[in-house]
Amino acid sequence: MDHDTREMLLDTAGRFFAERCGKDIVNGVEKGVWPIDFWKEIEEMGLPLTAVPEDKGGVGGTLADLMAVLRLAGENAVPVPxxxxxxxxxxxxAAGGTPAPGPATIVLGNLTFDNGRLTGKVDRVPFASVAGRFVAAAKSGGKPVVVVVAKANATVTVTPSHAGEPYGTVAFDKAACEFSGASAVSAERALELAALARAMQMAGAADKVLATTVEYSKQRVQFGRSISTFQAIQHMLAELASCVAATIASAEAASRDADEGGLADGGSFSIAAAKTQASDFAQRICAxxxxxMGAMGFTHEHILHHYTRRLWVWRRDFGSESFWGEKIGAAVAKAGPQALWPSLTSSKYAA
Known part of the structure; x- marks a missing residue:
């Protein structure tokens, strides 16, 4: 996707999210109301097909194009998958299949695919109860394979996330598949791409938290003046801005490196660093x-919780800071002390 087309896509998506994704939709999802019209509009815009090639019915954008859209989605607390x-x-x-309409979700975990059947159980699957199909990354004969299973062939136990979104446990018991195909994208790589998506969503949400907090501090008057003039508040806002800036910078760098490296490989170190950074700073940003914002920020009527609760949930999704930090540490330790600095400056895993 060329620069002008990408800018038009992001401008259109940004305005659409800002205008259509209001408090009623976000709060409605938490109450179990599926925003069917909102989702239809998202599909009509082609957003779920952003990075799918045109010959597969997609928009033909790059991985970086998709990640930029997801940052906007995070910035607007978009409560659909x-x-x-x-x-x-x-x-x-990527596995040779053609995407179908409707909401779907990815299932990444300890899954086995044998004789055309998928077996295994994965906890905390996002939007498990509203997805019409589950797309899993597994192995068959030791080689990566993508498997698509219809909702009717899976067992879903719904456990809403702390943000009120319909997460759940998905179990497959020799489930028949709608599609399966060999893929260059391994299960490990699929997890990296999912972590990158969450890092970008977290970057968007963190940016909105900062803007909301700063605006409130300017409007809130105490002792005859805006609380933003108090040194203690200024120090807090400065720390908040630093955490948000680091979250955004690391996520954007990971998106760039992953896009340049290709779908099947590339940017692994940057992705691990970005998810570690985003997850680690999420708690501080929210706190x-x-x-x-004091008591106002804790009310359900205010929008702040739409973002802070998602940051808390996304912090654990597809690997927490401990999970990805351990991977970074193991890779650097394996390479030895002489590779530490080159591995950091080259944005690649030490080999």
Missing amino acids: LAETALANLLMA ISHQS
Whole structure:
């Protein structure tokens, strides 16, 4: 996708999310109301097909184009499986399949695929109860394979996330598949792409938290002046801005490196660093914003919780800071002390 087309896509998507994804939709999903019209509009815009090649019915954008859209989705607390469906469609296309309409989600975990049947159980699958199909990354004969299973052939136990979104446990018991195909994208790589998507969503949400907190501090008057003039608040806002800036910078760098390296490989170190950074700073970002806004920030009527609760949930999705930090540490330790600095400056895993 060329620069002008990408800018038009992001401008259109940004305005659409800002205008259509209001409090009623976000709060409605938490109450179990599926925003069917909102989802239809998302599909009509082609957003779940952003990174799918045109010959597969997609928009033909790059991985970086998709990640930029997901950052906007995070910035607007979009409460539907756009990220999950877009990644599911991308994985299907990479395995030679053609994406189908409707919401989908990705299932990444300890799964086995044998004789055309999928077996295994995965906890905390995002939007498990509203997905019409599950797209899993598994192995068959020791080689990567993408498997698509219809909702009717899976057992779903719904456990809403702390953000109120319909997460759940998905179990497959020799489930028949709608599609399966060999893929250059391994299960490990699929997890990296999912972590990158979450890092970008977290970057968007963190940016919105900062903007919301700063605006509140300017408007809130105490002792005859805006609380943003108090030194203690200024120090808190400065720390908040630093955490948000680091979250955004690391996510954007990972998106760039992954895009340049290719779908099947590339940017692994950057992705691990970005998810570690985003997850680690999520708690601090949420704590400072709520502390700065006081009681108002804790009310359900205010929008702040739409973002802070998602940051808390996304922090664990597809690997927490401990999970990815351990991978970084293991890779660097394996390479030895002489490779430490080159591995950091080259943005690649030490080999």
